[in-house]
Amino acid sequence: MLRLPNLIRLLAFAVLIAFLTQPQWFEPLLRPLVQQNAPAIYNQGSLLQLTLLHLRTVAIATAGATVVALALAILVTRPSGAEFLPLSRSLVNIGQTFPPVAVLALAVPIFGFGEKPTLIALFLYGLLPIFENALTGLTTLPPAIMEAARGTGMTGRQRLMKVELPLAMPVILAGIRLSVVISLATATIGSTVAARTLGEVIIAGLQSNNLAFVVQGGLIVAVLAVLIHDGLQAAERRLGSRVGR
Numbered sequence: 001m002l003r004l005p006n007l008i009r010l011l012a013f014a015v016l017i018a019f020l021t022q023p024q025w026f027e028p029l030l031r032p033l034v035q036q037n038a039p040a041i042y043n044q045g046s047l048l049q050l051t052l053l054h055l056r057t058v059a060i061a062t063a064g065a066t067v068v069a070l071a072l073a074i075l076v077t078r079p080s081g082a083e084f085l086p087l088s089r090s091l092v093n094i095g096q097t098f099p100p101v102a103v104l105a106l107a108v109p110i111f112g113f114g115e116k117p118t119l120i121a122l123f124l125y126g127l128l129p130i131f132e133n134a135l136t137g138l139t140t141l142p143p144a145i146m147e148a149a150r151g152t153g154m155t156g157r158q159r160l161m162k163v164e165l166p167l168a169m170p171v172i173l174a175g176i177r178l179s180v181v182i183s184l185a186t187a188t189i190g191s192t193v194a195a196r197t198l199g200e201v202i203i204a205g206l207q208s209n210n211l212a213f214v215v216q217g218g219l220i221v222a223v224l225a226v227l228i229h230d231g232l233q234a235a236e237r238r239l240g241s242r243v244g245r
Contacts, residue, residue, distance in 0.1 A: 014051050020048040023216075030212040040212045042201045051220060053196040057115060058183045061122030066176055069127050073134035074160065092131040094202035095124030100186050104193050118197070120189030125186055126179035133175025137168030155165055170240040184225045188217070 019026055023041045030040040072088045075081035083106060095103070100121040107117035110231025149163045164171075191199030198217045 009227060012223055013227055016220070016227075016228055017019050020051055020220070030215065033212040033215060034089055034210055035131070038210055042204065042216055044204055047201070047216070047236070048199060048218070050196060050198050051224070054198045054221075055224070057187050057190065057195065057197060058180060061119050061128055061183055061187075062176065064119075064123050065126035065179060066130055067124075069130035069175075070134050071087075071173065073131055073138055077135065077138045078156070085187065088131070092127040094238065095121075097130050098124070100125055100189055101192075104189065108193050108238055113194040115190070115195045117193050118187060118195040121190070122183045122187060123167055126183055129178040130172070130175040133178075134172045135166065137171030140171075141167050156157050170236045173232060173236045173239065177229060177236070179224050180232065181229050183187075184221055184228065188221060198219070 019033060026052075027040045034040050038193075072084075072092065076085040076088050103121040103132060104117045107120045111117055111120070143168070145163065146159070149159045150166050154162070187195075187197045188199030188202060190197045191203050201217030201220075202214050205211065205217065
């Protein structure tokens with residue numbers, strides 16, 4: 001039997017799918033938000049297509065940030081790479097030092113308009129939470145387990161792949177979750193440089209003074225963020241229960 005929170009999430013997911021595939025069903029709800037004769041449903045493109053493109057942009061940027069941040073965390077937690085910790089922290093903090101709008105402004109003259117500047121901004125912005133969580137996960141492993149792994153004759157690579165990463169994965173996944181949620185919201189600004197994201201809907205609403213468009217774009221992003229956040233959090237709990245963290 002489904003518990004109430006799970007039932008609410010399932011209902012939210014069903015409503016989101018219905019809105020993306022059949023938005024005209026919801027026109028009576030949005031009609032009071034627009035002026036006379038103005039469209040209540042976004043009519044300058046497909047909401048479903050924009051949502052999929054938005055998710056694709058976030059997925060690519062997060063995957064790249066995860067690979068780089070995890071590689072840096074592994075490097076600085078090895079004896080041979082410990083001296084690079086300050087440098088690594090400085091690198092992953094670049095995205096937090098420069099706001100995404102500034103990154104877009106710097107990237108557009110080099111890479112042109114479109115998806116590339118947005119990917120760079122999201123990649124840089126997503127590095128820090130993944131790196132810090134991976135660093136925490138790899139440096140707080142139970143000493144007894146690590147000693148037992150060494151006692152069995154495992155090489156450093158074997159300990160990393162079979163012991164350290166599996167034990168640290170719940171904490172690493174928490175960093176990825178935070179990065180994804182941040183990127184989902186931040187990706188909307190990519191539409192200011194011609195990237196295909198849900199920001200198109202919000203910008204169109206602001207330009208035409210159409211509150212219904214703004215609400216549509218904002219709500220889709222918000223529901224996606226909540227559902228993905230809860231899904232990754234459930235995965236964290238499941239992994240945590242398996243490894244005892």
